[in-house]
Amino acid sequence: MKPWIELGTAQIPNDGGVLTLRQRDQEFSISLSGPRGELMNSRRFNSEQQLSVLGCAHLKSHKGARVVVGGMGMGYTLAAALDVLSPDASVIVADLIPEVVEWNRGPLGECAGRPLDDNRVGVHIGDVAELLVNRSGEYDAVLLDVDNGPEGLTHSDNNWLYSVEGTSSIYRSLRPGGVLAVWSASPDTFYVGRLKKAGFRVEVKTVRERPGKGARHAIFVARKKSG
Numbered sequence: 001m002k003p004w005i006e007l008g009t010a011q012i013p014n015d016g017g018v019l020t021l022r023q024r025d026q027e028f029s030i031s032l033s034g035p036r037g038e039l040m041n042s043r044r045f046n047s048e049q050q051l052s053v054l055g056c057a058h059l060k061s062h063k064g065a066r067v068v069v070g071g072m073g074m075g076y077t078l079a080a081a082l083d084v085l086s087p088d089a090s091v092i093v094a095d096l097i098p099e100v101v102e103w104n105r106g107p108l109g110e111c112a113g114r115p116l117d118d119n120r121v122g123v124h125i126g127d128v129a130e131l132l133v134n135r136s137g138e139y140d141a142v143l144l145d146v147d148n149g150p151e152g153l154t155h156s157d158n159n160w161l162y163s164v165e166g167t168s169s170i171y172r173s174l175r176p177g178g179v180l181a182v183w184s185a186s187p188d189t190f191y192v193g194r195l196k197k198a199g200f201r202v203e204v205k206t207v208r209e210r211p212g213k214g215a216r217h218a219i220f221v222a223r224k225k226s227g
């Protein structure tokens with residue numbers, strides 16, 4: 001088997017460690033320094049795609065849908081959202097790390113079919129929270145895969161997104177009937193409670209890291225009332 005080749009590194013803000021992108025043949029891996037190790041691998045992306053399948057199911061024939069995707073990663077969630085959405089939709093993908101976006105404009109982009117080349121996509125380099133705070137009725141879907149799930153782990157600054165305040169703010173940012181979908185390594189009853197408190201109707205779906213096999217992950221599908 002060929003050895004891994006390092007293609008790039010990136011510093012995570014606030015001393016959050018170093019991300020490293022590696023390639024071996026057609027396989028890509030992004031890992032975090034320290035015990036967390038590999039965060040993403042291009043051989044396992046079914047649950048990242050399911051985040052969009054579940055979070056955008058209500059938008060299949062919706063005109064002018066506006067969607068937020070946080071973060072970019074290897075682009076699978078973004079690409080799967082684009083597959084569902086109509087030609088007049090717009091999607092803003094946010095990522096904290098500029099290098100992650102650069103990598104997706106380079107060789108890593110092949111993994112998910114170069115979704116950044118789609119003219120429906122805009123990029124926000126920065127915290128996805130900046131797109132969600134003090135917004136009112138702007139989005140039809142918000143798809144979040146920025147961490148290990150509501151318990152954080154890789155980036156503790158993301159706790160706001162899952163807090164009572166953050167959850168209520170995201171609720172306000174959605175249009176009536178809009179959906180917040182959140183990827184998580186595991187279910188979390190406390191988070192479901194906070195989503196319900198904000199006004200969402202919530203379903204928790206179990207998805208596999210590969211179609212029909214591999215680790216089980218949870219997708220929280222939280223729907224705002226229709227009006």
Ligand SMILES: C[S@@+](CC[C@H](N)C(=O)[O-])C[C@H]1O[C@@H](n2cnc3c(N)ncnc32)[C@H](O)[C@@H]1O
Pocket residue numbers: 039040048049070071072073074075076077078094095096097100126127128129145146147155158
């Ligand atoms: C697990 S990856 C996302 C994988 C992606 N769903 C895919 O399909 O490949 C998490 C990404 O979120 C980014 N990120 C973490 N916290 C963020 C935040 N608060 N705002 C924007 N991006 C963030 C990280 O830099 C990383 O690229």
